[in-house]
Amino acid sequence: GIQVEQSPPDLILQEGANSTLRCNFSDSVNNLQWFHQNPWGQLINLFYIPSGTKQNGRLSATTVATERYSLLYISSSQTTDSGVYFCVVPFGNEKLTFGTGTRLTIIP
Amino acid sequence: GAGVSQSPSNKVTEKGKDVELRCDPISGHTALYWYRQSLGQGLEFLIYFQGNSAPDKSGLPSDRFSAERTGGSVSTLTIQRTQQEDSAVYLCASSRSREQFFGPGTRLTVL
Numbered sequence: 001g002i003q004v005e006q007s008p009p010d011l012i013l014q015e016g017a018n019s020t021l022r023c024n025f026s027d028s029v030n031n032l033q034w035f036h037q038n039p040w041g042q043l044i045n046l047f048y049i050p051s052g053t054k055q056n057g058r059l060s061a062t063t064v065a066t067e068r069y070s071l072l073y074i075s076s077s078q079t080t081d082s083g084v085y086f087c088v089v090p091f092g093n094e095k096l097t098f099g100t101g102t103r104l105t106i107i108p
Numbered sequence: 109g110a111g112v113s114q115s116p117s118n119k120v121t122e123k124g125k126d127v128e129l130r131c132d133p134i135s136g137h138t139a140l141y142w143y144r145q146s147l148g149q150g151l152e153f154l155i156y157f158q159g160n161s162a163p164d165k166s167g168l169p170s171d172r173f174s175a176e177r178t179g180g181s182v183s184t185l186t187i188q189r190t191q192q193e194d195s196a197v198y199l200c201a202s203s204r205s206r207e208q209f210f211g212p213g214t215r216l217t218v219l
């Protein structure tokens with residue numbers, strides 16, 4: 001099956017800092033989502049981004065499908081950004097393969 | 109609008125008992141998925157329903173696990189004779205196209 005690797009695995013930042021999270025995947029995809037799992041376990045949709053660039057407030061994402069990677073940018077981070085960020089791609093029938101996740105901790 | 113809802117939010121059961129977990133997808137979403145997440149891990153696919161097609165059960169870990177989707181809407185995941193390794197958060201997602209939306213999950217603890 002498709003492999004999804006995320007980096008870095010852990011990231012600790014001061015409030016206000018910017019960060020870039022990376023997702024590499026092993027095969028071509030027609031669907032890619034970024035999720036934020038908050039400390040209460042809820043999975044929150046951030047972006048549906050099979051290709052191109054999207055922005056939503058302080059967050060933006062870019063997927064370069066031909067090179068099999070996606071980047072999530074978080075600017076001016078806040079403590080509420082803490083949690084685990086998952087890059088997710090489908091395999092067969094749109095079942096999702098979750099990446100290993102990046103655990104982000106924002107320190108006030 | 110309303111998101112995906114799941115019930116119960118927490119379930120504690122004794123080893124060997126059966127449990128039923130419920131998922132109400134977003135209205136109009138034809139696809140429904142069940143996943144589980146063990147502590148500190150990513151999500152593991154369990155089963156997928158799409159419209160009236162036969163479900164994709166390829167992720168179910170054993171024959172103790174089964175799921176139904178009645179009327180193309182609500183789904184129930186049943187775990188028979190629960191084991192301690194079944195303890196996890198069970199998450200349901202639904203979609204209309206390719207973007208999936210997740211419910212809050214049911215935290216199952218098997219003692």
